[in-house]
Amino acid sequence: MKTILIVDDEIHICTLLTTILTKEGYKVDHSVSGSIALKMLKENSYDVIFCDYRLKDKEIDGSILSLRIREMSPATSIIVMTGYPDVRVAIQLIKQGIHDYVVKPLNAAQAILLVQKALLHQAVLAKEQLPPVNPLTVNPVSTYVSRRGQLSQFVYGMGNTSKELHTQIKLIAPTDYSVIILGETGTGKESVAHLIHSQSKRKDKPLVAIDCGSLSPELASSELFGHEKGAFTGAIQSKVGAFQEAHGGTLFLDEIGNLSYEVQTALLRTIQERVIRPVGSTKEIHVDIRIIVASNEDLQRAVLQGRFRDDLYYRLNEFTINVPPLRERKEDLPLFVTTFKQVVEDELGRECGPLSDDILAAFSNYSWPGNIRELKNVMRRICLLSSDKDPITSEHLPEELHPAPRELAVPVIAGEANLKNVTRQAEYQKILDVLQQVRFNKSQAARLMNIDRKTLYNKLHTLNILL
Template identity: 80%
Template sequence: MKTILIVDDEIQICTLLTKILTKEGYDVSHSVSGSSALKMVKEKHYDVIFCDYRLKDKEIDGSVLSLKIREISPATGIIVMTGYPDVRVAIQLIKGGIYDYVVKPLNAEQAILLVQKVLLHQSLHSKEQLPAATIASETPVSTLVSPKGRLSQFVYGNGNSSKELHVQIKLIAPTNYSVVILGETGTGKESVAHLIHSQSKRKDQPFVAIDCGSLSPELACSELFGHEKGAFTGAIQAKTGAFHEAHGGTLFLDEIGNLSYEVQTALLRVIQERVVRPVGSTKETKVDIRLIVASNEDLQHAVLNGRFRDDLYYRLNEFTVNVPPLRARKDDLPLFIATFKQTIEAELGRECGEITEEVYHAFYNYCWPGNIRELKNVMRRICLLATDNSLITSANLPEELLPQDVEPGLPPGSDENLKNVSRQAEYKKILDVLQQVRFNKSEAARLMNIDRKTLYNKLHTLNIVL
């Protein structure tokens, strides 16, 4: 039986969560002080611990307690609860190793889902749910370079990040859990969604993908739920929404964080009730779908900043898959390059020359802000320019991949060249902002009013290595 500890100085919180989780078959204990909770952790192993951030204990508060628990029992999943959310605190605690940071009060569904997520995460790392023979014979996961929808042409990566991603997909795919896929632009989040669908029980049913970033607030409900003829100006005929199109299969909502708050509210109701009412209609229809969503922003931060509904987040986030950026998967670069080259040669109807060492060196030293999508575009360019089966050299590379004439660290000097002065100022500003946000690149880009790709290009140009 899985064990859970509730630590909160409000006894009603302890009682409520104990009652909820005991009904689910867990062995639940509670403590109203940090010091007594620490003694309990030393005497008994707990799989999951809910810990209040602002304990009134004079000896030990919630933030210190969570760190001490990590030292005593690294495998325990710690969920810090707070009534006063703070993004900086959340980032600090998560970097310190806690599993999640949530806002009180928790309802029964949120508490149960959080425990299920922690236990699923633990079983993922112990691989206790996967047969040993399956683990031993697994092929590394597709590294997301396939044409959309053509699963047979996925290319499998050999690096550790790709293997870990594959284990996650193999674990979550057979379930009916909703999945949140997080990853930077260009990492292949939709391809991950395709893989999950292709390995699920719904694989023979529809897979419908919607880019929420392209939906205006006015048309989002129509695209998702459909509309009746004459429902609004321009509705000259009835339209079937994505939920109906995906009935029996999987609905993938890309960049879900771009949906307006009003559409999020409508989406929450559909997910809760599993019924859809088209715009302009009074009739509701039941739908059976598995929902997979994706975002290039951490949705938990969006919740804490008030831009995403917390109840919708908990409905969707039954399991999270993080797709690593290409710069963290350099081991797979040779395979990606070879695969793209072969595909592009087939598209061009001719062979290209061999890629020289200087090109590989440039690829390995580039930060790839556009990830796999950018790599494919670069490969298209260099293959197109490589005529008559000639060698592919640095002359074929775009400017951003060429070595920059900037000294590492840009040390201040007496050079009065305006370009150098500008670079030094830019270098200092970027480092100052990165330190201010604890090297969270998304937050740094937002504060400097640039997109992340621009920031990554500047980090590469200025030789800032993080």
């Protein structure tokens, strides 16, 4: 039986959480004092500890208590609770090794999900009942059809970071748990979603992928839930939404943090009740789906900043997968390069020459801010520019990969004095600077520049900035 300890100086919170979690089959103890909690930890082992951040103990608060718990029982998952959320405190505590930072009061569903997530995370770390993943025994490329209707690939890495990612996918895939996939732009979050679906019991049913970043608040409800004919101006016929399309299968919501607060509210009800009501309809429709969402920003921070509903976050966050950036998977770079070269050769219908040592050195020294997506594009470029079977050299590389990168600038067509060109150059450089600052997270870049995401895409196209 899994054991839980509740530490809070408000006895009614201890009683409430004890009642909720005991009904779920857990053995639950509680304490209103941090110092007493430490004595209890010496005598008993706990799988999960809920700890209030602002304890009334004079010498010990939630931060100190969590550090002591980490020292005494490193395997215990610590969930810090607070009624006064602070982003800086959250970041500090997470760096100290706590499992989660949550805002009080907690309802029953949130408390249960937090425990389930903590225990599942422990199972991943312990690799319980899982055979080791050996990428050499499987095809290194998993092919799937992306939401843009294109054939895309996921490459299985061989490094420790990649193996941990594979283990998490293998563990969570057979369940019906909702999953949040976090990672920088271009790391392959959609590929991970497809891998989870392909290894699940829903694999013979559809996986429907929606890019929430491209949905306006007006269109989001229609795209997700569908609409009836005449429901609004321009609704000349009925439309089936993504939830109905994914019935029996998996719904993947990419960049979910871009949904408006109103759409988040509707989404929460649908996930809780598993029913939808198309726009303009009075009829509710039952849907059987698994939810997988992705974001290139920290949704927990978005919750603390009031940009994302906390109840929706806890409903979705039954398990989280962090997809590592390419710069943290350098040991997999040779495998990625070899695999993508083969893929590009198939696309071009011809064999390309070998990669020279200076190409491989440039790849190894580059930080890859665009991650896997950027590497794929670079491989397409250098193979396209190379002659058949001649060695591919550094002269084929894009400018940013050269050992001594030159200043990026927009060519001035009509002279330095042309005001339009000066403005264009300044805008080009500013957008590049901001994108590099946020590691090419377009949503975050748009917010920093006080423009919407669509305007940023238009400017990237106009200025010929290819990402």
